[in-house]
Amino acid sequence: MPSGFSGGDTAFVLISAALVMLMTPGLAFFYGGMVRVKSALNMLAMSFIALGIVTVLWVLFGFSIAFGPDSFHGLIGDFSMLGMRHIGMNQLSGTIPVFAFAMFQLMFAVITPALISGAIADRAKFSAWAVFIAFWVTVVYFPVAHWVFYTDNGKGGWLVDHIGALDFAGGTAVHLNAGIAGLALALVLGKRVGFKKDPMRPHSLPLVMLGSGLLWFGWFGFNAGSALAANGLAGLAFTNTQVATAAAMIGWLIFERIKHGAFTTLGAASGAVAGLVGITPACAYISPLGAIALGLVCGALCAWAISLKYKLGFDDSLDVVGVHAVGGAVGALLIGLLATGGGGSTAKGLFYGGGFAQLGKQAIGVGSVGVYSFVLAWIIAKVIQKTMGFRVSEEVEIAGIDQAEHAESAYDFSAVGAALSKALSPSAPATPAKTSAAPAETKVDA
């Protein structure tokens, strides 16, 4: 290996990449448990498909757009790494192979669009969703990752290198970005049938808890791994991730107990995720005590923010706006108050004698990513709606999207249900399933 290579750093980043990969299935369960039985599979599939689409696009051009040398005022990378063709196996990015760096960053690009899916649960055509992911990551996530994450001695992304906005692991690029896109999609697609009228209880809170546990676990890769080295900075980021998440869970539960009179498991899971979101941008810049403050604020604020959709009348079904947009923005802005100057940056926040300078830079980061994401997501969604259509029909939505879009049912616990289903032929098309037309003697050995 060339000089400068670190085996320890490489091992750490590869493992972190695998941890972050697991967050997308974790998110699928977190969301999947929250919807009703009839759309559980669709919710899982909306996250899983991101692993497919974004991975392929990342190799073809995504990595080059996001992390290629800057080609235009810090807005977009060049196209020198299209298809990952000219990357040598032993070529380094810092102390780790470029391939290790590229796979680590890929997992961020995968989970970001998956996060959006919660805003439009139960009602999006799967094909339209797949097309949305492809266009949105191409024109929004890849460039925004360049703005926020690509540093090159002052000649990298405009937010990180020109403005000096701090975002360690993606409070703006990932969470605010996804949350605001979710808002745009919820507005374009409209409300679920029966929103605010029919009960829409989560069908499996144990799945939600499982998902939030997997997210929490994977998030250590997300945040500590963003140090891109097995060093003290990774240790600080790891510590703050754990501390803020714990505090946010407590903050959410206290808010909930005061407002609604109960400590709910959904509140514990949601509070933990809100804390993970909030600490993401800040984990390398603040102290563990600062992380407690950030966590409590994020937990309580997000617990309040999820009520906005009922007041303002948009159906952000699984609270992507209330948790990810609000949590990401709050975490990014709090850097401007809580940055110690002793972590991953020498910039100090207001509470540490740095004045308002850093807070202003953070606000630019939050504002620019938020506005860009909203406008582009809205345009893409509108175009899809006008051309191929974005929503399933009302009948399909009421009957349950799983059957119409995936030709499957999530659960089969009923002996009666199993006895009523009849095998057609191994290669029969799933729809339309005309059981009456099938010859009675047709049998399939399972």
Next chain:
Amino acid sequence: MPEMKIITAVIKPHRLDDVKEALQSFGVHGLTVTEASGYGRQRGHTEVYRGAEYTVDLVPKVRVEVLTEDDDADSVIDVIVKSARTGKIGDGKVWSVPVETAVRVRTGERGPDAL
């Protein structure tokens, strides 16, 4: 004239084991149990999910059905009522209805012989 009754009891799920045992020691040979949901005077309860409150009207219950000869019906009802009672609201109801006929599927026996 029907010589049999079907006794239906809707009870709290956690009383099922006691009811089953009491019926067994009384000498009842068979019963049918189904999961049911419903409400009486106690109504339902409230649940909260991320701040959205839902009233859940239907409470989980268990429905027990027993076929008996006429002569045993009152005693069976007493056995069920005694073993299902907790004294709190929501303990459920028991009722009986005359049965025209009953057939044991395996043998074809009819009437009280089929019980």
